[in-house]
Amino acid sequence: MNHKISAYDVAKLANVSQSTVSRVLNDHRNVKQETRDKVHKAIKEIGFTPSDIARSLAINKTNTIGLIVEDISNSFYAETAHIILKEAQKYNYEVIIAESEADEESFSQAILTLNSKRVDGIIVASIRMDNKKLKEHHKNGVPIICYNRRSYSAPNSHYVEVDNQQGAIEGVNYLANLKHSKIAYVSGPIVYSTFYERLEGFEKARKINGLKYSQSLILKENLDMDQVYRFTLDLLNSENSPTAFFASTDQIALVIMDAIAKCGRNIPDDISVMGFDDITISSNNYINLTTISQRKEEMATAAIKELVKIIKEDQKSYYHRAIVLKPLLIERSTTDISKSLT
Amino acid sequence: MNHKISAYDVAKLANVSQSTVSRVLNDHRNVKQETRDKVHKAIKEIGFTPSDIARSLAINKTNTIGLIVEDISNSFYAETAHIILKEAQKYNYEVIIAESEADEESFSQAILTLNSKRVDGIIVASIRMDNKKLKEHHKNGVPIICYNRRSYSAPNSHYVEVDNQQGAIEGVNYLANLKHSKIAYVSGPIVYSTFYERLEGFEKARKINGLKYSQSLILKENLDMDQVYRFTLDLLNSENSPTAFFASTDQIALVIMDAIAKCGRNIPDDISVMGFDDITISSNNYINLTTISQRKEEMATAAIKELVKIIKEDQKSYYHRAIVLKPLLIERSTTDISKSLT
DNA sequence: TTGTATGCGTTATCAC
DNA sequence: GTGATAACGCATACAA
Numbered sequence: 001m002n003h004k005i006s007a008y009d010v011a012k013l014a015n016v017s018q019s020t021v022s023r024v025l026n027d028h029r030n031v032k033q034e035t036r037d038k039v040h041k042a043i044k045e046i047g048f049t050p051s052d053i054a055r056s057l058a059i060n061k062t063n064t065i066g067l068i069v070e071d072i073s074n075s076f077y078a079e080t081a082h083i084i085l086k087e088a089q090k091y092n093y094e095v096i097i098a099e100s101e102a103d104e105e106s107f108s109q110a111i112l113t114l115n116s117k118r119v120d121g122i123i124v125a126s127i128r129m130d131n132k133k134l135k136e137h138h139k140n141g142v143p144i145i146c147y148n149r150r151s152y153s154a155p156n157s158h159y160v161e162v163d164n165q166q167g168a169i170e171g172v173n174y175l176a177n178l179k180h181s182k183i184a185y186v187s188g189p190i191v192y193s194t195f196y197e198r199l200e201g202f203e204k205a206r207k208i209n210g211l212k213y214s215q216s217l218i219l220k221e222n223l224d225m226d227q228v229y230r231f232t233l234d235l236l237n238s239e240n241s242p243t244a245f246f247a248s249t250d251q252i253a254l255v256i257m258d259a260i261a262k263c264g265r266n267i268p269d270d271i272s273v274m275g276f277d278d279i280t281i282s283s284n285n286y287i288n289l290t291t292i293s294q295r296k297e298e299m300a301t302a303a304i305k306e307l308v309k310i311i312k313e314d315q316k317s318y319y320h321r322a323i324v325l326k327p328l329l330i331e332r333s334t335t336d337i338s339k340s341l342t
Numbered sequence: 343m344n345h346k347i348s349a350y351d352v353a354k355l356a357n358v359s360q361s362t363v364s365r366v367l368n369d370h371r372n373v374k375q376e377t378r379d380k381v382h383k384a385i386k387e388i389g390f391t392p393s394d395i396a397r398s399l400a401i402n403k404t405n406t407i408g409l410i411v412e413d414i415s416n417s418f419y420a421e422t423a424h425i426i427l428k429e430a431q432k433y434n435y436e437v438i439i440a441e442s443e444a445d446e447e448s449f450s451q452a453i454l455t456l457n458s459k460r461v462d463g464i465i466v467a468s469i470r471m472d473n474k475k476l477k478e479h480h481k482n483g484v485p486i487i488c489y490n491r492r493s494y495s496a497p498n499s500h501y502v503e504v505d506n507q508q509g510a511i512e513g514v515n516y517l518a519n520l521k522h523s524k525i526a527y528v529s530g531p532i533v534y535s536t537f538y539e540r541l542e543g544f545e546k547a548r549k550i551n552g553l554k555y556s557q558s559l560i561l562k563e564n565l566d567m568d569q570v571y572r573f574t575l576d577l578l579n580s581e582n583s584p585t586a587f588f589a590s591t592d593q594i595a596l597v598i599m600d601a602i603a604k605c606g607r608n609i610p611d612d613i614s615v616m617g618f619d620d621i622t623i624s625s626n627n628y629i630n631l632t633t634i635s636q637r638k639e640e641m642a643t644a645a646i647k648e649l650v651k652i653i654k655e656d657q658k659s660y661y662h663r664a665i666v667l668k669p670l671l672i673e674r675s676t677t678d679i680s681k682s683l684t
Numbered sequence: 685t686t687g688t689a690t691g692c693g694t695t696a697t698c699a700c
Numbered sequence: 701g702t703g704a705t706a707a708c709g710c711a712t713a714c715a716a
Contacts, residue, residue, distance in 0.1 A: 018694085035701080047482070053395055057710090071424060075415075082413060099424070254626055362687075
């Protein structure tokens with residue numbers, strides 16, 4: 001086992017003290033080049049890997065941040081994690097990914113786990129808008145920054161998000177501009193700030209554009225994909241059939257597209273579909289979904305940048321960060337641009 | 343900051359010694375219920391979270407395993423990570439995900455990082471078949487188990503994989519049975535054992551079934567998606583146009599499907615497509631790709647189960663584990679079953 | 685049943 | 701420049 005080897009063993013081999021080994025390891029000045037070489041040679045020879053565990057204990061920080069996601073197999077979280085992993089590296093931080101349901105108890109459990117590991121900061125990518133625990137964690141724990149979603153119960157917590165309401169508004173405006181007057185909307189669970197705000201945006205824009213309103217055009221109960229599928233099928237076969245579907249996530253849009261295809265309708269000739277998020281698969285030409293970009297890359301980059309700043313600041317003095325990015329409509333081929341009014 | 347609070351503070355508050363606090367924390371017998379209660383009360387009151395860092399240092403293990411993947415945003419790795427995260431929890435292990443290119447240097451770097459963190463074991467989901475470093479890590483480092491891919495240069499290392507050659511054979515047999523006699527094959531990079539063996543399987547089955555052979559039907563240069571796209575397009579427009587495409591990954595199959603659609607051909611009426619891996623999106627009805635399942639779930643479950651066993655065993659005595667799962671053909675709608683001979 | 689003392693592998697503060 | 705030595709926060713052998 002490698003792990004029996006400590007800096008002390010290196011010291012013996014190099015005929016120096018263990019503190020000198022430590023100095024060499026940390027690139028201190030005031031070490032003669034000669035002994036520096038001796039130590040490096042001994043390290044190689046004996047096969048020594050310094051222990052981050054012991055180091056962390058000694059310096060009281062881990063250079064590690066925690067990332068809480070709901071389900072890493074979900075492509076949104078997976079892509080987020082990838083970006084954060086890469087970005088963290090730039091700041092010389094490692095990241096530990098913790099999965100957690102979005103409810104308060106799971107959330108607190110995840111925070112607890114990460115606290116046990118003594119992470120220096122936490123990015124929360126999965127929180128319900130009514131989460132009340134965040135507030136106290138924010139007050140007396142390690143720095144936490146919310147990503148994509150936030151809790152309205154912790155107004156002073158840090159967060160990075162895209163302007164979801166604005167995104168939905170732009171989406172509806174875009175569809176209205178394509179002469180769609182009857183638009184169906186499928187919401188994700190409105191326990192999340194993202195979906196709450198997207199729905200609000202949809203409603204606002206619907207009114208502004210004077211679009212038809214019907215309760216039956218809107219699905220906002222839950223995110224069960226079978227239900228979305230049936231909803232689409234039923235709507236398509238009803239007399240109330242819309243000419244466009246606005247899905248609050250790309251994942252939902254895929255299900256809607258599936259149902260539309262099964263109905264024998266053509267996209268976008270018969271029915272237009274618009275998503276929200278711009279996950280990777282959406283840009284695949286076989287899908288090619290028109291969508292509102294969530295700008296994961298910018299969100300993630302900003303989140304970690306701010307978090308690192310907060311960590312490095314005097315813990316007491318940091319002020320409240322609220323970063324809101326502008327949404328970005330990406331026009332692809334599930335909406336028929338030939339009908340454009342402009 | 344939470345982190346100033348140690349078991350010692352709890353001890354003072356509860357009027358016991360720090361070792362008693364430790365005993366309570368670890369559920370030792372031989373602690374009076376009364377003092378147990380006292381301690382728990384104090385823990386709550388003072389808001390104490392034990393440090394895994396210090397604990398790990400003391401007991402010389404971290405209850406953590408490392409997972410090395412190429413790119414967590416790749417759905418194959420993301421889904422793998424999800425399963426492993428869940429499974430690890432059952433064995434009371436945490437997991438640290440490290441991204442690494444598959445080349446030897448990146449690989450060794452990732453191993454080094456995980457070793458610094460003193461993980462108890464490592465699952466490698468991304469290794470080239472010619473990797474020579476694995477062998478030495480296997481001999482004198484923490485337990486390592488390869489997942490999905492393996493290195494032929496380390497024949498005694500542990501691994502879990504699906505029978506890739508057999509999978510490709512079954513795929514070709516299936517297509518041949520649908521009267522396809524001209525089948526194109528797109529390989530992934532054959533620096534990986536998976537693709538090496540799938541290609542071998544394809545070749546074997548091609549001969550057995552007496553299928554047409556032409557160098558132009560096979561693409562095995564690299565995994566650049568643009569190239570796959572052009573390859574498909576060119577082939578479709580050539581006089582050598584095949585009636586079926588066998589893609590060595592579902593991701594590749596998606597690109598092929600895209601190109602086919604762009605050519606105005608219909609799937610499966612004009613052209614059949616078969617993938618390999620069965621990633622989540624493949625079962626989406628809008629895609630509905632016929633494919634060979636990699637059985638991630640079983641692979642991942644087996645990998646972590648074996649790894650935990652190896653960790654718990656006497657480190658010296660563990661024998662070589664090679665777990666090979668049977669592939670599973672999943673018939674969906676990108677292959678035309680109406681032409682079936684049986 | 686509980687307390688004392690020691691060690692885990694580092695870093696950091698002193699002296700020399 | 702370098703070497704003792706005391707933390708860091710926990711687990712544990714040994715005493716009591």
